[in-house]
Amino acid sequence: MGTADIIDWSIALVPVLLLTAVFIWLDVFKLMSWWETLGLLLMGGVAAAAAYPLSGVFLDTLPIGFNLYSRFVAPWIEEALKAIVIISLFRFNRIGFKLDAVISGFAVGAGFSVVENILYLMRFADLPPAVWMVRGLGTAVMHGTTLAIMAAIAHELSERETRAAASEYDFNPLWFVPGLLAAIAIHTLFNQFPNQPMLAMLGTVIIAPLALMAIFRFGAGEAQQWLTVERDAHRAMLDTLSAGRFPGDPGGQRIAALAARSGAETGERIREYWEVLTRLVLTSEETLLQQSADADRVEADIGASFTRLAQLKRDLGRSTLTALTPLLPFSRNDYWELSELRERLKGTALPKT
Numbered sequence: 001m002g003t004a005d006i007i008d009w010s011i012a013l014v015p016v017l018l019l020t021a022v023f024i025w026l027d028v029f030k031l032m033s034w035w036e037t038l039g040l041l042l043m044g045g046v047a048a049a050a051a052y053p054l055s056g057v058f059l060d061t062l063p064i065g066f067n068l069y070s071r072f073v074a075p076w077i078e079e080a081l082k083a084i085v086i087i088s089l090f091r092f093n094r095i096g097f098k099l100d101a102v103i104s105g106f107a108v109g110a111g112f113s114v115v116e117n118i119l120y121l122m123r124f125a126d127l128p129p130a131v132w133m134v135r136g137l138g139t140a141v142m143h144g145t146t147l148a149i150m151a152a153i154a155h156e157l158s159e160r161e162t163r164a165a166a167s168e169y170d171f172n173p174l175w176f177v178p179g180l181l182a183a184i185a186i187h188t189l190f191n192q193f194p195n196q197p198m199l200a201m202l203g204t205v206i207i208a209p210l211a212l213m214a215i216f217r218f219g220a221g222e223a224q225q226w227l228t229v230e231r232d233a234h235r236a237m238l239d240t241l242s243a244g245r246f247p248g249d250p251g252g253q254r255i256a257a258l259a260a261r262s263g264a265e266t267g268e269r270i271r272e273y274w275e276v277l278t279r280l281v282l283t284s285e286e287t288l289l290q291q292s293a294d295a296d297r298v299e300a301d302i303g304a305s306f307t308r309l310a311q312l313k314r315d316l317g318r319s320t321l322t323a324l325t326p327l328l329p330f331s332r333n334d335y336w337e338l339s340e341l342r343e344r345l346k347g348t349a350l351p352k353t
Contacts, residue, residue: 005125012117012132016110016140017041023103023212028220028292031100031340037107040085044111047081051112052119054081067194075187082112082147083180090154091171096162096336098155098219102212105151109144116143131197138201142190145208146183152215153179162333163226165251167326224292230334231285234278237329241275251329258323266316270324273312280305281334284341299344306342 020041024032054077059069085108086101095101117135124131157175161168193200240247246256255274259267283302291298313321 004129008125008127008129008132009121011129012121012136012140013114015136016113016144019141019209020103020107020110020144023106023216026213026216027099027103029097029099029223029288030291030297031097032103032107033343037103040104040107041111041114043085044082044108044113045115047078047085047108048112048115048119051078051081051116070194071191072188075184075191078112078143079146079150079180079183079187082108082143083150083176083183086147086151086154087173087176090158090175093332093336093339095151095155096333096340097223098152099216099223101151101155102148102215102219105148106144106212109147110140112147113140113143134197134201138190138197138204141208142187142204145204145212146186148212148215149186150176150179150183152219153182162336163331166328166330166332166335169332220292224289227285227289231282231289234282234285238275238278238282241271241278244271246271249329251327255324255327258327262320266320269312269316270320273309273316273324274328276305276309276312277328277330277338280309280341281330281338284337287341287344288337297344300341301345302341303345306345 020037024034024037055069055074058073058077059066062069062073064073086095086105089095089104095104113135117132117140120135121132154176157178158172161170161172190200190204237247240252246252246259255270259270262270280302283300283305287298287300316324
C-alpha cells in the first residue's frame with residue numbers, strides 16, 4: 001500500500017471514528033466503555049456487510065439504474081438494517097439514557113460506514129482523494145447521524161414504558177417507526193445531490209454535529225432530573241426496608257403478604273433481598289449523579305452487596321423469586337442502571353445475580 005492509498009483510507013475511515021470518540025468523551029455519565037463501543041462498531045459493520053449483497057440483488061432486479069436506486073431505494077434498505085441493531089439493543093435493555101441512545105446509534109452507524117467505505121476502497125481504488133473525503137466526512141457522518149436520531153426518537157417514545165414497573169413493560173415495535181422514517185428521509189435528502197457531493201458533505205459536517213450536541217445537552221439535563229427524582233424515591237424506600245418494615249403502598253403490601261405466607265425465615269429473606277436490591281439501585285443512581293459532576297470515570301466498590309444479593313437469590317429459590325420479582329417496584333431503567341453499576345466495579349470477582 002503506497003502513500004496515496006494510506007491517505008485515501010485515512011480520509012475515508014478516520015473522521016467518523018474520531019467523531020465517535022469525541023461523543024464518548026463528551027458523555028458526562030461515561031456510560032460507554034471502549035469495549036462496548038468496539039462491539040457497536042462491529043455490529044454496524046455486520047449490517048453493512050449484509051447490505052452489500054442485498055443491494056446487488058435489488059440493483060439486478062429493479063429496472064431503475066444505480067442513480068435512482070441510490071437516491072430512493074438504498075436509504076430504506078440501509079437504514080432498516082442499521083435499525084435492527086438499535087431495536088435489539090432496546091429489546092435487551094442495553095440502552096438507558098437518551099445520551100446512551102445517541103452514542104450507541106452513532107457508533108453503529110459509524111461501523112456501518114467504515115465497512116461500507118472499505119468495500120468501496122477495495123473495489124474502486126483508483127478514485128481520487130476528493131471522493132474519499134466526501135465519503136469520509138459526508139456519507140460516513142450521515143450514517144452515524146441518522147441512526148443516532150432514530151435512537152433518540154425511539155428513546156423518547158419508549159420512556160413511559162421503561163420508567164414504569166418492569167413487570168408492566170410491553171415492548172412496542174411502533175416506537176421505532178417515526179425515527180426510522182426520519183432517518184430514511186435524512187438519508188434520502190443527502191443522496192439527492194449526486195452532482196454536488198461537496199454541498200452534501202458540507203451540510204452534513206456542519207449540521208450533524210450541532211444537531212447531535214443539542215440532543216446531548218437535552219439528554220444530559222433530562223437524565224440528571226430523572227436520576228434525582230428516582231434517587232429520592234429509592235432512598236425513602238431503603239429507609240423503610242432498613243428499619244425492618246415493608247413500605248405501606250399497595251405494592252409493598254403485596255410483597256408483605258407474600259412474605260407472611262412464606263414463613264418467618266423466608267419472609268425476612270424477602271425483605272432483605274428487596275433492601276439489598278434497593279441499595280444497589282440507589283448506589284447506581286448516586287454514582288451516575290456524581291459522575292455528571294466529575295471529569296473522571298467514577299467507580300463504586302460494593303462487591304459485597306452483589307455477593308449478598310446472589311446468596312439471597314439462592315436461598316430464596318426459583319419459585320419464591322418467580323413470585324417476588326413481578327411485585328418489586330423496579331423499572332427496566334432501574335435494572336439497566338444496576339447493570340451499569342456492575343460494569344463500573346473494577347477488579348472485583350462478581351457472582352452472577
